[in-house]
Amino acid sequence: MISLQQGPGFRFNIQNLAIPTINPQVVLVELEVSGFCGTDLSLAHGYFGPCQPILGHEGVGRIVAVGSQCTSDAAVVGRLVGVGWIRDACGFCRVFSGRDVPGTLAQYTVVPERYITPLPEDVPSEMLAPIMCAGVTAFKALKVASPIQGSWVGISGAAGGVGSLALAYARQMGYRPIAIDGGERRRLACMDAGAEIYLDYQKEDNLRSALLLKTDGELCSAMIVCAGAVTAYEAALDCLDYHGTLVAVGIPPPTSKMSLHPLPLIDYGIRIVGSVTGNRADIAEAAEFVRKGLVKPKITEISLQDLEKYAGRVDELEGKLVVRLSSRAG
Structure with a gap:
């Protein structure tokens, strides 16, 4: 041992x-x-x-x-x-x-x-x-999210161990996976894992705008956040469509806190849920x-x-x- x-x-x-x-x-x-x-x-x-x-x-x-x-x-x-x-x-x-x-x-x-x-x-x-x-965490997060079949599903932190498997499962479960990560090496890894679209957060000032541009005006029915950063959660919320679901998987440092106003959740019917495994x-x-x-x-x-x-x-x-x-x- x-x-x-x-x-x-x-x-x-x-x-x-x-x-x-x-x-x-x-x-x-x-x-x-x-x-x-x-x-x-x-x-x-x-x-x-x-x-x-x-x-x-x-x-x-x-x-x-x-x-x-x-x-x-x-x-x-x-x-x-x-x-x-x-x-x-x-x-x-x-x-x-x-x-x-x-x-x-x-x-x-x-x-x-x-x-x-x-x-x-x-x-x-x-x-x-x-x-x-990693695999069952990704798989269960997609089950918890219950996206619409054929809809866009965003995976934040997509090049990591959980994220790359989430891309693969999402494609095989009938969704259109969008990878969010940073850098060319991670882009190649995400596309190889099954991503249909790659969004580089290091290059995009506004992920929502970049998403709308690449999907011809559509947002995601679900966002799976595998990245351990509060900013990843905030950006993910901005990419959700009406009645979309954000599933929290990635764990930010204990001192990190996310603040939000409940009105967007109420107006758009957005759900935020956690999925441990x-x-x-x-x-x-x-x-x-x-x-x-x-x-x-x-x-x-x-x-x-x-x-x-x-x-x-x-x-x-x-x-x-x-x-x-x-x-x-x-």
């Missing part, structure tokens, strides 16, 4: 620990890969308070041991499963990987029987890892797009030893960072 020393100058150290013991109601999973995302980076910096020494919440691996009281059909040795941000859920309570319990940047982890998340067997584990958080049913749906070859996550695969080198560059990479933990074939 790799242990975190949390703080502004965070460090990772590889350590050898005993394989976790299991109680009667959990299963032991040998992880093959784990993604590393922006939330992990924020936890490492300490932006969200104390966290576990083992981060990670995009794990994929196989069940290798089953608790004595596990009876569900999912609790089977050899089954391919995912371990996401939500590690366990009971009623209104949720337990989060890497924050509340040890995460997935380790060769072994335990999962409660009631929250086992089976994954399709015929997809490489490294392609499924991004779906456990998806549940097991959402993961199954999102993974099916990958199994069918409709969504193909772009990844950078690294070894555990290289994590510290790449961790601080998560926002610079095209696609998702995936850490190889085991050589077992998926």
Whole structure:
């Protein structure tokens, strides 16, 4: 496993620990890969308070041991499963990987029987890892937004891990994706991910005007904000059509605040909603797009030893960072 020393100058150290013991109601999973995302980076910096020494919440691996009281059909040795941000859920309570319990940047982890998340067997584990958080977050945000079929859907922060997958899902779900990001390199990445239009916020003084120009006078029925900046939310609101929905996904720094007057929301019937991630049913749906070859996550695969080198560059990479933990074939 790799242990975190949390703080502004965070460090990772590889350590050898005993394989976790299991109680009667959990299963032991040998992880093959784990993604590393922006939330992990924020936890490492300490932006969200104390966290576990083992981060990670995009794990994929196989069940290798089953608790004595596990009876569900999912609790089977050899089954391919995912371990996401939500590690366990009971009623209104949720337990989060890497924050509340040890995460997935380790060769072994335990999962409660009631929250086992089976994954399709015929997809490489490294392609499924991004779906456990970034992919299902993008997919669920689009479901929550409920855009009109065939309408424009804006994705702010579109070149990032969540944003690029949101573009791919939006196209496959029958929407017309508009990417909002900055720079030529990100434009190419967004167009490759499925964007129909690219808006460069670094070049446009007014995103609404630029949007209207490129869509022949149409606005977006939904805006998915994956960018972690208050200005991204303010610009997104300005790009929404009547009865449009803004879905908040990107997390601005804790000190950032967005102020708005309620009148535009009332006059235009605009909704603002938050979407943290998806549940097991959402993961199954999102993974099916990958199994069918409709969504193909772009990844950078690294070894555990290289994590510290790449961790601080998560926002610079095209696609998702995936850490190889085991050589077992998926």
